[in-house]
Structures are given as structure tokens and as C-alpha cells.
Amino acid sequence: MGVSNAIGVGNGLDALRLIFKAYLELGVMHEGDEVIVPANTYIASVLAITDNHLKPILVEPDINTYNLDITKIEKSITEKTKAIMVVHLYGQVCWNRGLERLAQEYNLKIIEDNAQAIGGEFKYKDGQIKRTGSLGDAAGFSFYPGKNLGALGDAGAVTTNDDDLSQVIRALGNYGSKQKYINEFQGLNSRLDEIQAAFLNVKLKYLDKETQRRREVAAFYLENIKNPEIILPEVNGKVEKCNTHVWHLFVIRTKYREEFKTYLAKCGVQSLIHYPIPPHKQKAYCQWNNLNFPITEKIHNEVLSLPIGPNMIADEVNSIIHIINEFSV
Numbered sequence: 477m478g479v480s481n482a483i484g485v486g487n488g489l490d491a492l493r494l495i496f497k498a499y500l501e502l503g504v505m506h507e508g509d510e511v512i513v514p515a516n517t518y519i520a521s522v523l524a525i526t527d528n529h530l531k532p533i534l535v536e537p538d539i540n541t542y543n544l545d546i547t548k549i550e551k552s553i554t555e556k557t558k559a560i561m562v563v564h565l566y567g568q569v570c571w572n573r574g575l576e577r578l579a580q581e582y583n584l585k586i587i588e589d590n591a592q593a594i595g596g597e598f599k600y601k602d603g604q605i606k607r608t609g610s611l612g613d614a615a616g617f618s619f620y621p622g623k624n625l626g627a628l629g630d631a632g633a634v635t636t637n638d639d640d641l642s643q644v645i646r647a648l649g650n651y652g653s654k655q656k657y658i659n660e661f662q663g664l665n666s667r668l669d670e671i672q673a674a675f676l677n678v679k680l681k682y683l684d685k686e687t688q689r690r691r692e693v694a695a696f697y698l699e700n701i702k703n704p705e706i707i708l709p710e711v712n713g714k715v716e717k718c719n720t721h722v723w724h725l726f727v728i729r730t731k732y733r734e735e736f737k738t739y740l741a742k743c744g745v746q747s748l749i750h751y752p753i754p755p756h757k758q759k760a761y762c763q764w765n766n767l768n769f770p771i772t773e774k775i776h777n778e779v780l781s782l783p784i785g786p787n788m789i790a791d792e793v794n795s796i797i798h799i800i801n802e803f804s805v
């Protein structure tokens with residue numbers, strides 16, 4: 477990823493939890509501080525914040541890219557804001573220079589939830605290219621089997637260029653210990669399993685090739701799906717034209733989701749909803765159930781993920797496109 481530290485941990489949620497826990501240990505953040513996070517993320521991003529007694533401040537996404545609307549961040553910043561968590565949702569990089577300037581101006585850490593966008597890139601205007609996981613101050617990765625770089629069981633990692641932060645995270649994931657039987661922090665056990673590490677070591681070599689294949693399938697979908705009831709995912713949207721997509725998921729929107737999903741199933745095409753209920757509508761966060769995030773709620777009511785993966789063959793892609801183009805209400 478082009479960073480100086482990569483720390484193996486037990487899973488993606490732990491990766492994110494440990495980043496905040498380390499910032500608390502370092503005195504960079506304190507309990508009750510606020511962290512800005514997209515309202516439509518997978519719940520793990522939010523759990524990592526509340527687990528550390530920090531306060532998530534939910535901000536609406538952009539309806540077209542499904543990623544955090546960076547233009548809406550500034551009005552949510554208070555004196556208690558210490559960090560912005562960007563989530564490269566569905567595999568699309570969520571980044572721009574404006575975000576970097578905002579973080580600098582308000583002295584905020586940027587934490588990347590990179591569970592879905594391993595291998596993604598941001599291209600600067602001067603030609604410099606940075607990978608997700610090296611854009612912010614620290615990033616959490618998941619190697620859950622269903623992710624783009626999947627182990628055969630749970631696994632995760634943190635990447636950061638901050639050597640002090642890295643040392644604390646390494647210790648926190650190992651009972652708070654840097655030196656055997658000497659415990660500096662109240663840590664936890666979040667080791668990267670060695671068998672999983674061995675699998676990942678082999679699979680990592682194929683990641684870029686697999687991403688390339690995902691991009692080919694996505695490009696083919698984008699070019700050939702033509703149905704007035706189906707809104708295709710938009711790459712770049714309002715963000716600068718520098719964000720790549722690794723297509724962890726290919727997510728469309730439709731007002732007729734139930735009908736469409738049933739129709740696809742009848743035609744033998746599996747589809748999934750990522751995700752049916754946003755964090756603020758979950759029982760786990762009942763204190764937020766009354767909050768209104770219309771864009772987030774619209775997304776949760778309309779999104780559907782089509783099949784995508786590096787092992788799809790042209791015949792499958794063609795037949796799915798044909799089936800989708802025949803759908804009508």
C-alpha cells in the first residue's frame with residue numbers, strides 16, 4: 477500500500493476499533509469526542525467508534541456515488557470533532573483534496589475504512605497516485621472471505637505511516653504488551669491467524685489481476701445495461717475525477733427493488749441488498765431511531781447488488797445483462 481506500517485489483526489472491525497483505542501491511549505482523542513462517519517455505512521464502522529466511547533456524527537452520502545458527501549462535512553464539525561472516518565463504500569475511493577484541506581484546517585485525523593476497497597487508488601492532479609490505506613492517518617482492512625482479498629476465515633489489518641500509532645496498535649492487539657509479560661495497556665487479543673496470513677500471502681499476488689477483471693465486468697455492465705427502471709452506479713460523481721473503483725460490489729438503484737429482485741431470482745440470478753437497514757434505524761442504536769437521513773434511507777430502500785467477481789465469464793455477464801434489459805414493471 478506504500479505505507480511504513482502494516483499490522484495484522486483478527487478482523488476488520490478490530491482493525492478499526494484498535495485505531496481509535498490507540499488514539500485514546502495516545503491522548504489524541506478522549507472519551508466523548510466526535511467522529512464524523514457516513515450514515516449509510518456498514519454498521520462495523522459505527523461500532524468501532526461507539527465501542528471506544530466516542531460519538532459518531534452521521535453525515536449523509538452523495539446519492540450518486542453512495543460515498544460520504546464531503547461537501548456536507550464542515551457543518552457537522554464542532555469543538556469535539558477529532559476525526560473523519562471515510563468509508564470507501566462498495567469499493568469506490570472516497571477522497572479529494574478538499575477533504576485533506578478540511579482535516580488540516582480543523583486538525584482532524586482521517587481514518588479510512590478500507591474493508592471494501594483494497595487496491596483502490598486516488599490520482600492526484602500532479603500525477604501522484606496513492607492507494608487506499610495510505611491516504612489518511614490510519615486505515616482498517618478486512619480479509620473476511622467475502623471481501624476482495626479474502627482469507628479462508630476472519631482476518632484484518634491496519635496500515636499507517638504513523639510509527640507511534642503503529643506501536644500502540646501492535647501492543648493493544650497483543651494484550652497491551654510490547655515485550656513479553658510486560659503489559660503497558662489494557663489491550664485485547666486480536667492476532668492475525670498464521671494460517672490465514674499464509675493464505676493471504678499467496679492470494680495477495682493475484683489481487684491486482686482480480687481487480688482488473690472486476691473492472692472489465694463492471695465496464696461491460698455500465699455500457700450494456702439499458703433499462704429505464706435501473707439507475708447504474710456512478711464513478712466519480714461530485715468528487716474529483718481521480719477516484720478509482722475496485723468493484724467490491726456492483727450496486728444499482730431501482731424504485732421497484734422487490735419486483736426486480738424477485739424477477740432476477742426467477743431467472744436464476746442472485747442479488748443481495750447492501751444494506752437493508754441503516755445504522756441509525758437499528759435497534760442497537762435505538763437512541764437515533766428518530767433521526768432523519770433522507771438520502772441514506774432512500775439508498776437503503778432502493779439499492780441492489782448484482783453479481784460481480786473476478787471469476788465471472790463473458791457468457792454469464794452477457795446473459796445477466798440480457799435478463800436485466802428485459803425487466804419491466
Ligand SMILES: *Cc1c(COP(=O)(O)O)cnc(C)c1O
Pocket residue numbers: 487488489490517518520521563589591592617618619620630631632
Ligand atoms: C466487512 C466490513 C467491516 C468489518 O470487517 P470484518 O472483518 O467483518 O470485521 C468493516 N467495514 C466495512 C465497510 C465492511 O464492509
